[in-house]
Amino acid sequence: MSIYGKKAVAKTGNKKPMSRSDKIFNVVAILVFLVLTFICVYPFYYLMICTISDQKMVDLNQIIMIPHGINFRNYVEILGVQNLANSALISVLRTVGTTALSMVCTSYMAYFFTKQNMWGRKFWYRFTIITMYFTAGLIPVYLNNQMLGLNNTFWIYIIPAAISVYNMVLVKTNIESMGPELEESAYLDGAGYMTCFFKIVLPLQTPILATVSLFTAVNQWNDFFTTKMYITNTKLYTLQFLLYELLNQVAAAAEQIDVSGPGAAITPTGIRLTLTAVVIIPILCVYPFVQRFYVKGLMVGAVKG
Template sequence: MTVTKSIKVKNKNHVRMGKRDVIYNIAAICVFTLIALICFYPFYYLMICTISNQKMVDLNQILFLPHGINFKNYVEIFQVQNLANSAFISVARTICTTALSLVCTSYMAYFFTKTNMWGRKFWYRFTVITMYFSAGMIPEYLNNRMLGLTNSFGIYVIPAAISVYNMVLVKTNIESMSPELEESAYLDGAGYLTTFFKIILPLQTPILATVSLFTAVNQWNDFFTTKLYITNTKLYTLQYLLYELLQQVTAAAEQINNANPYASITPTGIRLTLTAIVIIPIICVYPFVQRFYVKGIMVGAVKG
């Protein structure tokens, strides 16, 4: 009679961690968790202060938990004149500028990769110089005024159509691609436009996501363009409206309280609430492009 015994075979590839490795891993987890909490806490503190009792906020009695939860700050702030219109202008500006910049910047980068382009090195160097030297604020203002861009939505979109820094990132990424892809497209009868939109552009998702994040954040946070070129209140962005209210925060709080005696709005409450309203959209969008961010930076910065 044959007896078959089951023999457990240990995985030879399994490496058992020593005590030092375990201690190191625990310490690393604790340190990075602490760093994450330190980074997260300012946003958390901002949000709980906007919904807490404003007197306790002014006395710095809010640390970890909200007290006297209410949404009076948001209710009153959303009743500020032109807030909805300014939010629409900011969103429209961010979307339009980002879309136009992606197409123009990536197309410009694509042509700078063409070795048969006449004067390619000269024009590329000439373009890169503008990253370090500019004409100055006054010539730029006069130029935009002569183009009829002052007091128009175009001032938000047209001057930001091309970013040289982003163009360099995209150009470096395109140069790292295999040239056989373009050659096969040319053999099939495709031209530059067809090759760009159907071959090159779809393969640039990581770097384009990174560039779009750069552009969107820059456009969303910018208020100086409005301050310099816009006098029509219907074209004010949300950030410029925030800037105006922060400059007159005490008067704004008194105006709200006079209109509604039960509001109990303080200057600190206005600052915190407006800041929260402005940063929430970016915080919500970032997780969707975060997975492309690191890869896009690496492939755009290192040619390989």
């Protein structure tokens, strides 16, 4: 390489120095995002430090940034609340089971709504969309579930949530943006609808499926109204409903907990904070694994060309 070539390479490798206005902008942007991050993170941080701090100081609002009198008695004693472990198991089984079934049913329904040769496609699609805006009402739905034998069974958590129309629309839009070429090639090789769906379409829907899975899992994990309406068997209570009951009867909950022995006293405020932490920690642990698909899944199919 000639000397001129080396100079050209060296010249292209040099970065343009930032102007003063660019530096100021970058500093301001970093500060703004740090403030926004602090605003988002601090409530969770405050919740956690309050659950492990001296409860008397928490009641007096003396805990702000640093925990004092660190102890884990709140968590140890909360685990002794009657039916807590079973309720946690029911919540996990409900969340995992409903999310898995909903992903299969919703995506399968969305796939067939993309087929132009589906009988009555426009009618059935519009009929399905209407259910997003109009429902039969609480009493007819309750009676319908009762006639189906779902009330006061574990299946009341699973079967009614098998289809989500909103999630179906998202998946349908994503499948339509993929184009028909791959499926047409598979049809020429003798593949049917089921083969195309499970071996071609579904593997390409990872971003949108991760997004709607997060929607479904969060909704199922946080829901307590289904238990309140349809369940009377205490063995089928979810963790969220148990939290709801304990928060409404916090005095009775405090009596269930053994407050004798060394360590900081257990207070009603400590019960509220610790139960809240126990409920939100699992779903917070799940979010980082699907976060990288979240924005991509929402944006897929948004641009039409």
